[in-house]
Amino acid sequence: MPPGVEEPVFAEPWQAQAFAMVVALHRRGAFTWTEWADALSAEVHGRGAAPDGHDYYEHWLHALEALLVAKNVSTGAEIDDLAAAWERAARATPHGQAIVLENDPQREGAIAT
Amino acid sequence: MSADHHHDNELDPFAARVRALETILTRKGLIDPAAIDAIVETYETKVGPRNGAQVVAKAWTDAAFADWLKRDATAAIASLGYTGRQGEHMQAVFNTPDTHNLVVCTLCSCYPWSVLGLPPVWYKAPPYRARAVIDPRGVLAEFGLELPARQGIRVWDSTAELRYLVVPLRPEGTEGLDEAGLAALVTRDSMIGTGLPRLPA
Known part of the structure:
Protein backbone atom coordinates (compact mmCIF):
# COMPACT_ATOMS: atom_id res chain seq x y z
CA MET A 1 0.00 0.00 0.00
CA PRO A 2 1.88 3.11 -1.11
CA PRO A 3 1.81 6.19 1.12
CA GLY A 4 0.15 9.37 -0.04
CA VAL A 5 1.59 9.80 -3.49
CA GLU A 6 -0.54 12.18 -5.53
CA GLU A 7 -1.62 10.03 -8.44
CA PRO A 8 -3.85 11.35 -11.21
CA VAL A 9 -7.54 11.15 -10.41
CA PHE A 10 -8.32 9.16 -13.54
CA ALA A 11 -5.92 6.81 -15.34
CA GLU A 12 -7.78 6.99 -18.67
CA PRO A 13 -10.41 9.31 -20.15
CA TRP A 14 -13.17 6.67 -20.19
CA GLN A 15 -12.87 6.42 -16.41
CA ALA A 16 -13.58 10.12 -16.05
CA GLN A 17 -16.56 9.83 -18.39
CA ALA A 18 -17.97 6.83 -16.53
CA PHE A 19 -17.56 8.72 -13.28
CA ALA A 20 -19.25 11.84 -14.62
CA MET A 21 -22.18 9.91 -16.09
CA VAL A 22 -23.03 8.56 -12.64
CA VAL A 23 -22.86 12.04 -11.11
CA ALA A 24 -25.03 13.47 -13.90
CA LEU A 25 -27.62 10.67 -13.74
CA HIS A 26 -27.86 11.01 -9.97
CA ARG A 27 -28.36 14.77 -10.27
CA ARG A 28 -31.33 14.33 -12.52
CA GLY A 29 -32.84 11.72 -10.23
CA ALA A 30 -32.26 8.59 -12.30
CA PHE A 31 -31.27 6.84 -9.07
CA THR A 32 -30.53 7.67 -5.45
CA TRP A 33 -26.99 7.73 -4.16
CA THR A 34 -27.78 4.81 -1.86
CA GLU A 35 -28.93 2.78 -4.87
CA TRP A 36 -25.66 3.65 -6.56
CA ALA A 37 -23.53 2.75 -3.54
CA ASP A 38 -25.32 -0.60 -3.30
CA ALA A 39 -24.74 -1.29 -7.00
CA LEU A 40 -21.06 -0.38 -6.75
CA SER A 41 -20.64 -2.39 -3.57
CA ALA A 42 -22.12 -5.47 -5.25
CA GLU A 43 -19.48 -5.15 -7.98
CA VAL A 44 -16.43 -4.47 -5.84
CA HIS A 45 -17.33 -7.28 -3.45
CA GLY A 46 -18.63 -9.73 -6.04
CA ARG A 47 -15.92 -9.94 -8.63
CA GLY A 48 -12.77 -10.32 -6.59
CA ALA A 49 -11.45 -6.81 -7.04
CA ALA A 50 -7.71 -6.52 -7.66
CA PRO A 51 -5.72 -5.77 -4.49
CA ASP A 52 -4.04 -2.75 -6.10
CA GLY A 53 -7.38 -1.20 -7.03
CA HIS A 54 -6.44 -0.69 -10.69
CA ASP A 55 -9.75 -2.17 -11.82
CA TYR A 56 -11.90 0.13 -9.70
CA TYR A 57 -13.45 1.98 -12.63
CA GLU A 58 -14.10 -1.31 -14.42
CA HIS A 59 -16.31 -2.20 -11.46
CA TRP A 60 -17.74 1.30 -11.56
CA LEU A 61 -18.71 0.79 -15.21
CA HIS A 62 -20.21 -2.66 -14.57
CA ALA A 63 -22.22 -1.21 -11.68
CA LEU A 64 -23.55 1.58 -13.89
CA GLU A 65 -24.57 -0.88 -16.61
CA ALA A 66 -26.28 -3.14 -14.06
CA LEU A 67 -28.17 -0.24 -12.51
CA LEU A 68 -29.34 1.08 -15.90
CA VAL A 69 -30.58 -2.39 -16.84
CA ALA A 70 -32.31 -2.78 -13.45
CA LYS A 71 -33.98 0.61 -13.99
CA ASN A 72 -35.12 -0.42 -17.50
CA VAL A 73 -33.16 2.43 -19.05
CA SER A 74 -31.30 0.03 -21.32
CA THR A 75 -30.64 -3.67 -21.88
CA GLY A 76 -27.42 -5.63 -21.85
CA ALA A 77 -27.95 -6.46 -25.53
CA GLU A 78 -28.39 -2.81 -26.48
CA ILE A 79 -25.18 -1.85 -24.69
CA ASP A 80 -23.27 -4.79 -26.21
CA ASP A 81 -24.47 -3.96 -29.75
CA LEU A 82 -23.65 -0.28 -29.45
CA ALA A 83 -20.23 -0.96 -27.90
CA ALA A 84 -19.44 -3.27 -30.83
CA ALA A 85 -20.58 -0.54 -33.22
CA TRP A 86 -18.24 1.95 -31.53
CA GLU A 87 -15.32 -0.49 -31.84
CA ARG A 88 -16.05 -0.98 -35.55
CA ALA A 89 -16.40 2.77 -36.00
CA ALA A 90 -13.03 3.31 -34.32
CA ARG A 91 -11.27 0.83 -36.57
CA ALA A 92 -12.83 2.45 -39.64
CA THR A 93 -11.72 5.94 -38.62
CA PRO A 94 -8.39 7.13 -40.06
CA HIS A 95 -5.77 7.66 -37.40
CA GLY A 96 -5.77 11.18 -36.02
CA GLN A 97 -9.41 11.87 -36.79
CA ALA A 98 -12.17 11.99 -34.21
CA ILE A 99 -14.05 8.73 -33.86
CA VAL A 100 -17.75 9.14 -34.57
CA LEU A 101 -20.40 6.44 -34.55
CA GLU A 102 -21.35 7.29 -38.13
CA ASN A 103 -18.06 5.69 -39.23
CA ASP A 104 -19.34 2.23 -38.28
CA PRO A 105 -19.46 0.26 -41.58
CA GLN A 106 -22.48 -1.66 -40.29
CA ARG A 107 -24.19 1.50 -39.18
CA GLU A 108 -27.74 0.74 -40.35
CA GLY A 109 -28.08 -2.27 -38.10
CA ALA A 110 -26.28 -0.68 -35.23
CA ILE A 111 -28.58 2.25 -34.72
CA ALA A 112 -31.88 0.41 -35.16
CA THR A 113 -33.69 0.73 -31.86
CA MET B 1 -2.38 2.37 -24.91
CA LYS B 46 -11.41 22.32 -8.94
CA VAL B 47 -12.43 19.92 -6.20
CA GLY B 48 -9.66 18.52 -4.09
CA PRO B 49 -8.12 18.25 -0.66
CA ARG B 50 -7.30 21.98 -0.60
CA ASN B 51 -10.98 22.50 0.24
CA GLY B 52 -10.72 20.26 3.29
CA ALA B 53 -7.46 21.91 4.33
CA GLN B 54 -9.29 25.25 4.44
CA VAL B 55 -11.91 23.74 6.72
CA VAL B 56 -9.28 22.31 9.07
CA ALA B 57 -7.22 25.52 9.17
CA LYS B 58 -10.32 27.54 10.01
CA ALA B 59 -11.21 25.11 12.79
CA TRP B 60 -7.69 25.50 14.20
CA THR B 61 -7.90 29.30 14.29
CA ASP B 62 -11.58 29.99 14.98
CA ALA B 63 -13.01 28.33 18.10
CA ALA B 64 -16.60 29.23 17.19
CA PHE B 65 -16.18 27.61 13.77
CA ALA B 66 -14.60 24.53 15.35
CA ASP B 67 -17.56 24.23 17.68
CA TRP B 68 -19.99 24.57 14.76
CA LEU B 69 -18.01 21.98 12.82
CA LYS B 70 -18.33 19.56 15.74
CA ARG B 71 -22.07 20.05 16.05
CA ASP B 72 -23.12 20.34 12.39
CA ALA B 73 -20.30 19.69 9.98
CA THR B 74 -22.59 19.70 6.93
CA ALA B 75 -23.67 23.30 7.59
CA ALA B 76 -20.28 24.55 8.79
CA ILE B 77 -18.53 23.18 5.69
CA ALA B 78 -21.28 24.49 3.41
CA SER B 79 -20.71 27.96 4.87
CA LEU B 80 -17.28 27.90 3.18
CA GLY B 81 -18.90 27.03 -0.15
CA TYR B 82 -18.17 23.29 -0.15
CA THR B 83 -21.38 21.35 -0.59
CA GLY B 84 -21.88 17.70 -1.41
CA ARG B 85 -23.72 16.80 -4.56
CA GLN B 86 -24.86 13.41 -3.35
CA GLY B 87 -27.01 14.76 -0.52
CA GLU B 88 -24.64 13.24 2.00
CA HIS B 89 -24.15 14.45 5.55
CA MET B 90 -20.72 15.28 6.85
CA GLN B 91 -19.33 14.56 10.29
CA ALA B 92 -16.03 16.03 11.47
CA VAL B 93 -14.09 13.81 13.84
CA PHE B 94 -11.43 15.61 15.89
CA ASN B 95 -8.19 13.94 16.85
CA THR B 96 -7.16 14.34 20.48
CA PRO B 97 -4.04 13.28 22.38
CA ASP B 98 -6.02 10.18 23.42
CA THR B 99 -7.78 9.32 20.17
CA HIS B 100 -6.66 9.19 16.55
CA ASN B 101 -9.43 8.92 13.97
CA LEU B 102 -9.24 6.87 10.78
CA VAL B 103 -11.80 6.82 7.96
CA VAL B 104 -12.59 3.90 5.69
CA CYS B 105 -15.47 2.73 3.54
CA THR B 106 -15.81 -1.03 3.85
CA LEU B 107 -18.93 -1.00 1.64
CA CYS B 108 -17.39 0.50 -1.47
CA SER B 109 -15.57 3.82 -1.59
CA CYS B 110 -17.78 6.50 -0.02
CA TYR B 111 -15.61 9.55 0.51
CA PRO B 112 -16.17 13.24 1.28
CA TRP B 113 -15.75 14.44 -2.32
CA SER B 114 -16.73 18.03 -1.63
CA VAL B 115 -13.79 18.57 0.73
CA LEU B 116 -11.22 15.99 -0.41
CA GLY B 117 -11.91 15.50 -4.12
CA LEU B 118 -11.90 11.93 -5.37
CA PRO B 119 -10.34 9.19 -3.27
CA PRO B 120 -6.81 7.92 -3.82
CA VAL B 121 -6.40 4.48 -5.37
CA TRP B 122 -5.43 2.79 -2.11
CA TYR B 123 -8.63 4.04 -0.41
CA LYS B 124 -10.69 2.19 -3.02
CA ALA B 125 -8.57 -0.98 -2.99
CA PRO B 126 -9.64 -4.12 -1.11
CA PRO B 127 -6.65 -4.37 1.30
CA TYR B 128 -7.28 -0.99 2.89
CA ARG B 129 -11.05 -1.48 3.02
CA ALA B 130 -10.65 -4.87 4.67
CA ARG B 131 -7.77 -4.20 7.03
CA ALA B 132 -8.41 -0.67 8.31
CA VAL B 133 -11.13 -2.04 10.59
CA ILE B 134 -9.35 -5.23 11.68
CA ASP B 135 -5.81 -3.90 12.16
CA PRO B 136 -5.78 -0.11 12.03
CA ARG B 137 -2.44 0.21 13.80
CA GLY B 138 -0.82 -2.15 11.32
CA VAL B 139 -2.31 -0.23 8.39
CA LEU B 140 -1.05 3.08 9.79
CA ALA B 141 2.42 1.57 10.20
CA GLU B 142 2.41 0.81 6.46
CA PHE B 143 1.76 4.49 5.88
CA GLY B 144 4.76 5.25 8.08
CA LEU B 145 2.59 6.50 10.91
CA GLU B 146 3.56 5.20 14.35
CA LEU B 147 1.21 6.53 17.02
CA PRO B 148 2.00 6.63 20.74
CA ALA B 149 0.77 3.41 22.38
CA ARG B 150 -1.49 5.42 24.70
CA GLN B 151 -3.32 6.98 21.75
CA GLY B 152 -6.28 4.84 20.78
CA ILE B 153 -7.51 4.55 17.20
CA ARG B 154 -11.16 4.99 16.31
CA VAL B 155 -12.22 3.77 12.87
CA TRP B 156 -15.18 5.39 11.11
CA ASP B 157 -16.92 3.45 8.35
CA SER B 158 -18.39 5.79 5.73
CA THR B 159 -21.74 5.23 4.07
CA ALA B 160 -23.56 6.73 1.12
CA GLU B 161 -25.37 9.05 3.55
CA LEU B 162 -22.62 9.95 6.01
CA ARG B 163 -18.99 10.86 5.24
CA TYR B 164 -16.26 11.74 7.69
CA LEU B 165 -13.55 14.38 7.74
CA VAL B 166 -10.72 13.96 10.22
CA VAL B 167 -9.59 17.19 11.91
CA PRO B 168 -6.00 16.46 12.91
CA LEU B 169 -4.28 18.03 15.90
CA ARG B 170 -2.68 21.36 15.12
CA PRO B 171 1.09 20.84 14.99
CA GLU B 172 3.19 22.49 17.66
CA GLY B 173 5.22 25.50 16.67
CA THR B 174 2.51 26.92 14.39
CA GLU B 175 1.37 29.77 16.65
CA GLY B 176 2.64 32.41 14.23
CA LEU B 177 0.93 31.01 11.14
CA ASP B 178 -2.23 32.44 9.62
CA GLU B 179 -5.02 30.36 8.10
CA ALA B 180 -3.36 30.09 4.69
CA GLY B 181 -0.06 29.06 6.24
CA LEU B 182 -1.81 26.45 8.36
CA ALA B 183 -3.85 25.11 5.43
CA ALA B 184 -0.60 24.43 3.58
CA LEU B 185 0.37 21.99 6.34
CA VAL B 186 -2.85 19.96 6.09
CA THR B 187 -2.37 16.94 3.83
CA ARG B 188 -5.08 14.81 2.26
CA ASP B 189 -3.93 11.78 4.25
CA SER B 190 -4.12 13.71 7.52
CA MET B 191 -7.83 14.30 6.83
CA ILE B 192 -8.42 10.57 6.19
CA GLY B 193 -6.35 9.64 9.23
CA THR B 194 -3.56 7.78 7.45
CA GLY B 195 -1.15 10.66 8.03
CA LEU B 196 -0.43 13.71 10.18
CA PRO B 197 -0.13 17.35 9.09
CA ARG B 198 3.26 18.54 7.89
CA LEU B 199 5.43 20.33 10.41
CA PRO B 200 6.17 24.01 9.82
CA ALA B 201 9.38 24.65 7.91
Missing part, protein backbone atom coordinates in the same frame (compact mmCIF):
# COMPACT_ATOMS: atom_id res chain seq x y z
CA SER B 2 -2.78 -0.16 -27.72
CA ALA B 3 -3.69 2.59 -30.16
CA ASP B 4 0.04 3.37 -30.45
CA HIS B 5 0.60 0.06 -32.23
CA HIS B 6 -2.12 0.47 -34.85
CA HIS B 7 -2.37 2.66 -37.88
CA ASP B 8 -6.08 2.96 -37.38
CA ASN B 9 -7.95 3.99 -34.29
CA GLU B 10 -8.79 1.39 -31.71
CA LEU B 11 -11.11 1.68 -28.72
CA ASP B 12 -10.45 -0.66 -25.86
CA PRO B 13 -13.57 -2.53 -24.71
CA PHE B 14 -14.13 -0.34 -21.67
CA ALA B 15 -13.86 2.87 -23.66
CA ALA B 16 -16.27 1.42 -26.24
CA ARG B 17 -18.81 0.50 -23.54
CA VAL B 18 -18.60 3.98 -22.04
CA ARG B 19 -19.24 5.49 -25.48
CA ALA B 20 -22.17 3.10 -25.92
CA LEU B 21 -23.69 4.24 -22.62
CA GLU B 22 -23.10 7.86 -23.49
CA THR B 23 -24.87 7.35 -26.82
CA ILE B 24 -27.84 5.59 -25.22
CA LEU B 25 -28.22 8.11 -22.40
CA THR B 26 -27.84 11.11 -24.71
CA ARG B 27 -30.47 9.74 -27.12
CA LYS B 28 -32.85 9.27 -24.22
CA GLY B 29 -32.18 12.81 -23.04
CA LEU B 30 -30.83 11.58 -19.70
CA ILE B 31 -27.41 13.20 -20.02
CA ASP B 32 -25.92 16.11 -21.90
CA PRO B 33 -22.38 15.51 -23.20
CA ALA B 34 -21.39 19.10 -22.38
CA ALA B 35 -22.49 18.59 -18.77
CA ILE B 36 -20.40 15.41 -18.61
CA ASP B 37 -17.32 17.34 -19.71
CA ALA B 38 -18.02 20.02 -17.11
CA ILE B 39 -18.26 17.44 -14.32
CA VAL B 40 -14.98 15.86 -15.37
CA GLU B 41 -13.26 19.22 -15.39
CA THR B 42 -14.60 20.09 -11.96
CA TYR B 43 -13.34 16.90 -10.37
CA GLU B 44 -10.01 16.94 -12.18
CA THR B 45 -9.12 20.51 -11.39
